Amino acid sequence: MLVERSGDALGRAGGVLLAGLLVGVAGLARAADIPPLPQVTVEALPAPTRERVAAALRQARDRPASAAATGELAMLLHAYDQLSSAAAAYERARALAPDAFEWPYLAGLVMLRLGRPAEAASGLRAAVDRQPRSVPARVGLGEALLALGAATEARALFAALVAERPDLPQAHHGLGRAAGAMGNTDLALESYRTATRLFPAYGAAQYALGLLCRDLGRTEEAEEHLRLHQRHWRDAPPLDDAVLARVLGLKQGPDEIMAEALRLAKAGDLPGAIHASEQALEQDPGLTRAQANLIALYARAERWEKVEEHYRAVPANASGRVEVDFNYGIALRQQGRAKEAKEAFERVLAASPLDAPAHNHLGMLLEGEGKLEEALEHYRRAAANAAAFRAARFNVGRVLVNLGRPLEAVPHFERILEPDDEETPRYLYALGAAWARAGDREKALRCLGDARRRAGERGQRELAAAIERDLATIGAEP
């Protein structure tokens, strides 16, 4: 019938309209859930960074529904340490791609660094949900839980990680921290011990173990672990994290390259360190510390022409000139160009009168000229301005002995016997020699005997032999 057919059509049209409305409302609701892009004051950024960030921002704006575009912006901001903006961009990327792993993971890491553990835990939990086997995500979540005081949950997380990856020092360290927070000292002790056994240079774990031993009254053991911490406080076992590595790889400016150069130099890779420093200089020709570094590296490689080249390239009034002159001074000393070396260190001291190493080097040059009193004055200044500069204090003592004032030298040598390390046998030897010169045979023998023993324990055969000869001489005296 006509009326019924009209009613059916109207009903169908109404259904379509309603469905459309519902989809529209859902879409609006979803759009309302998507956080906006962060406000970034692009114009206030310096040139190379500004261009990169502006380009990434443009991409993210041009493709508002693209999690990848927003995520690229977030990672770039993260790489440039603009963490608040990065966090906001990660949250947007996360909302655009709720099933992705990397956005909540990186958001969680950023929140950890910002000291916002609740938000960090939220992101990292979501990341672990997406990838339950992700080790970095679980380690990060454990950190956040510990910061929140959720020790029980943290303990369960780290215990599971230990069971799955008994080779992972971070898992044992985390378990130790959780156990400690719950008052389970035995488990904490065992966990820290395992962490440090797996990676002895694990500074944080050595520190935790040291303080725990201290609390248990095991003072000697505590001091041993704390000494190891002192040597390795910056060191931690590596954690394979491809996602974070991608972020870190986005910024390879001169600072990052110089950091790599220093790492290579420390690892003994001289050509690698030189190459990296040259690269840094290419990126920023005015980077004085790259020049200073190259002077030192080429000096180690005994490539004097390159030392000269990089020294001449630095303007006289450049910022950081002090470091350049200092390294040049050392290079000149190496070459036996004493007069020019002196002038270089004098330039350092003119700009930086308290520079202890410069005073020490100048002292050595003056001593080489036989000017002992002048040398002594510079050694004293070096020692007075740098508490841990044992070499300078050793030089003070040495020159005093050579000036025929051994008793004055004694307190200086006594001061540098701690810490007990590779240098100590030599310093003890010097103390013994000072006592011998002062005519106190008993003290001389005691110090020399101790020095010989310690040198032997450290495999310092030549030193031990030299001490042995002196012991024989002093021992034979009436």
Place this chain on the structure above:
Amino acid sequence: MSGARAVRALAAAAALAAPVAATPPTPAPPFREVAAEVGLRFRHFTGSTGEHYLPEIMGSGVALFDYDGDGDLDVFLVQGAMLDPSRPPSEARYPPPPGQPPGCRLFRNDLRRDASGRPVLHFTDVTEQAGLGRVLYGMGVAVGDYDNDGRPDLYVTALGSNVLFHNNGDGSFSDVTEAAGVGDDRWSTSATFLDYDRDGRLDLFVANYVDFTAAGSKKCFDAVGAPDYCRPAVYRSVTDRLFHNEGGGRFRDVTEAAGILNADGPGLGVVAADFDGDGWPDLYVANDGAPNQLWRNKGDGTFEDRGLLSGTAYNGEGLPEGSMGVAAGDVDGDGDLDLFVTNLPREAATLYLNQGKGLFQDATDAWGLGVPTAPFTGFGTGFLDYDHDGWLDLFVANGAVANREALRGQPYPFGERSLLLRNLASRRFEEVSGWAGAASSRLEVSRGAAFGDVDNDGDIDVVVTNNNGPVRLFLNQAEPRRPWLMARLQGGAGENTQGLGARVGLVRRGRPTLWRCAHADGSYLSASDPRVHFGLGDAERVDALLVEWPRGRREAWYAPLARTLLTLREGEGRPWPEGAR
């Protein structure tokens, strides 16, 4: 009017007459900022010329002390200058306000009572009469009566020569640095007067920072490549100094003999206190970006650095932190002194809880201090019982030292807001939002903070200095006004006249003894009121005040009245009660 309309009119009237559900009044914030209002007008001058020289961002400090002995606290403010004295201040990027004289300033407190007995606060600049308007690149100030003449003296630290000002007692001060032998040309920061050898004369410890010179200055950049202030690690740290008071107005540098030369670091905050309870004052030095030092006083004229073993050199993860300001106080009420150190953003401040005998644990997260402090760069800080509930609260003056992401593009992108953190007595702190109304939301580059009862109304007020900004005075107006008790200590026989280092215990039946220390140091570059303050909570009755004087004598004052300022003179007390510790 028709009957229906009349009914409607009555209903309307009834509706209007019906009481609206009352909304509780918003409590007034516990503090009110009043500096300009009371005549405390001072703007810090950095001398910046756009080179980002490190000293520009570090100052400066403030002292609260009663220089004229009239019973109220005066204010001494440390000022900066041009780093190159041959250039006029007008060439600075942020010149001083017109009419502001150069140099440090002393403001006399002209506190009086109005007809109803309420305090009326007003400050007068008396710098010229006092002879304290020295132009130097000032950093901090320490207060102590070094010559035991009953008048507090000043030691002003600087980039360049420090100055010891002797209080002449007639409203003027004299520069006695050379005669006293306490000059130091290094970049000095915080300092403290302490009687480290318990001979009754105040000695002097001076923290030194790094070997900065304009000629040796380095250019640094932030993560995006914009020029920024350098971290101290790009320079070498220089050693601190300990001067022994020989008497007769002279000091002797005993740094090496005392063992202080055995460790160094870029020293910023300093506090002297007996951390291991052996009766000898120790020294804690907050080193910027380097391990902090806890110099344990061995009682024989020497010190040993116990920072590492004590657990206070690093944070709980074994990492050195920014470490700028420091406060010592008994935060958990167990009778020993805990430490609070302010740090850089993302590090959070660190609370080191004393486990007894000078061994500490990092309790920052456990006490809820990590999250509220992590976004900020903390400097001046102190423990104060602002609400008189008997538990020590915390104030932190914040201000950045590096470009802040959120302020990028602004001319001085370092402003932050400061924090008041209330001790909940359940082993946690919580941030007090809006603690000074709109003033607590201001973004400023705060540095020094000094604590004391400026208006003598029994509660603790706070003076805060701002780098390149105005001084702020936050008057405490916390409600409800719970009872309190304050004590001014006077050392006996002309010794350590302010009793610096004395421990004072407040005894109440059935409650643990509250312990406080008489001190003027701590915070950052600043000196506070050494009078000891107690909040009494809900119990007005006090059984006794126990005093352990710096040289070991123990005395008690019984049944002191609440809501009073007592003067406790060494030798006039009675014996301690049996069993008291």
